[in-house]
Amino acid sequence: MGRSANRDQTKADRKVGLGKASGDSPEAVAVVTVTFLLRSIARMTEFVGGDIRKAIVFYAIWMASVNCNASAATNVRRFCGADAVLPVDVFRPVSVMAISASVNFPYESVRRYVENLKLRGLCSRAASGRIRIDGMALEQEQESRALRDSNLDHTLAFLTELQSVGFDFGRFTPGLILSRNPSYPKSIRAPDEWSCAPARNL
Amino acid sequence: MVMRACAEFVMRGVDMMSEHYGGDFLLGLVHVTIWRENVRPFFNKAEGRGYIARHERAPNERRHPISVRRLSASVGLPFETTRRYVSKLQRLGMVQLGKKGVIAPREVFMHPRYADAVPRHYNNTVRLIHMLSRLGVSFTEYCSGDPSAEFRGSDHSGAVSAAQRR
Numbered sequence: 001m002g003r004s005a006n007r008d009q010t011k012a013d014r015k016v017g018l019g020k021a022s023g024d025s026p027e028a029v030a031v032v033t034v035t036f037l038l039r040s041i042a043r044m045t046e047f048v049g050g051d052i053r054k055a056i057v058f059y060a061i062w063m064a065s066v067n068c069n070a071s072a073a074t075n076v077r078r079f080c081g082a083d084a085v086l087p088v089d090v091f092r093p094v095s096v097m098a099i100s101a102s103v104n105f106p107y108e109s110v111r112r113y114v115e116n117l118k119l120r121g122l123c124s125r126a127a128s129g130r131i132r133i134d135g136m137a138l139e140q141e142q143e144s145r146a147l148r149d150s151n152l153d154h155t156l157a158f159l160t161e162l163q164s165v166g167f168d169f170g171r172f173t174p175g176l177i178l179s180r181n182p183s184y185p186k187s188i189r190a191p192d193e194w195s196c197a198p199a200r201n202l
Numbered sequence: 203m204v205m206r207a208c209a210e211f212v213m214r215g216v217d218m219m220s221e222h223y224g225g226d227f228l229l230g231l232v233h234v235t236i237w238r239e240n241v242r243p244f245f246n247k248a249e250g251r252g253y254i255a256r257h258e259r260a261p262n263e264r265r266h267p268i269s270v271r272r273l274s275a276s277v278g279l280p281f282e283t284t285r286r287y288v289s290k291l292q293r294l295g296m297v298q299l300g301k302k303g304v305i306a307p308r309e310v311f312m313h314p315r316y317a318d319a320v321p322r323h324y325n326n327t328v329r330l331i332h333m334l335s336r337l338g339v340s341f342t343e344y345c346s347g348d349p350s351a352e353f354r355g356s357d358h359s360g361a362v363s364a365a366q367r368r
Contacts, residue, residue: 026321027257028254029324030324031238031245033326033327034215034234034238035238037211037212038276040208041231041278042278044212052231053228056216056227059216102213104225104227147205151208155204155208159341162327162331163344167327167331167344169331172331172332172334172341
């Protein structure tokens, strides 16, 4: 991600109406956020074998491979089912050069990290020669499942810590957000069950 | 999906650190870890809440120094690498090295260069929660009630893990 990405992020925040809630303390939230950030990096570092740079490269490939937004999630759910392993075609391949530019590491180092990740089966090369994460391997490997479970624990701890510093979760009920956004085309609109979020957890 | 949202969150944080520290993400990571370890002991106590309520930074004498060895274990970098980063930070005037260890002094974070760090970390969090809500995670349990009771409920892990499987 470049610097422009963060500027775009701020613009996007304004666009979707995300801003500081009246009861929030940004300083307190920032401390909790940094703690979660450091924990996440430490956990991923451990997962990829103890090299923090490799962890960042893996995160970058992961993020580039997956278009993480509600419409993608909805389509995946529609076509693959809730518990299905994501097919490899869902992941968008990305070039090593792009990864190198996004994490600001030398190309050759990134290439070596990618080769190492490939050997471990965590990412694979597409027909175009680009790299993408291997969803199948991530689902099947015991270590990956452990990482996922550990991520769950840490995410829950993060949410609890946010709650303890008075973070306002009231703005984020799924039905409210989705119903406020009439710009979604009908084809990618979230399924109806998302609108009744207060009644169920998903 | 939760993991993927978290990956994006982490990359935004990494990008932010990289930007604030002249493109050297690891330098930022070491500095932020020093700061976090300095304020962590009292952050969740009345003292920390007092500073936050008054929009003040904790005075240097109240910050808990961290040794380079403990810092190295905390960051996950080799001792020698960590020591070199600490020396670099010291040369840049971003940390103070004392007998008990290193502290990130309050003056550093008052520099205009870091003025946008807090709002950007805050926005990053808001964005993550927004994304999780769009993925279907409900935060109704976190809207009110006793925070310590959150982990006692057995249905919470089910709530997020079902979203995480996607």
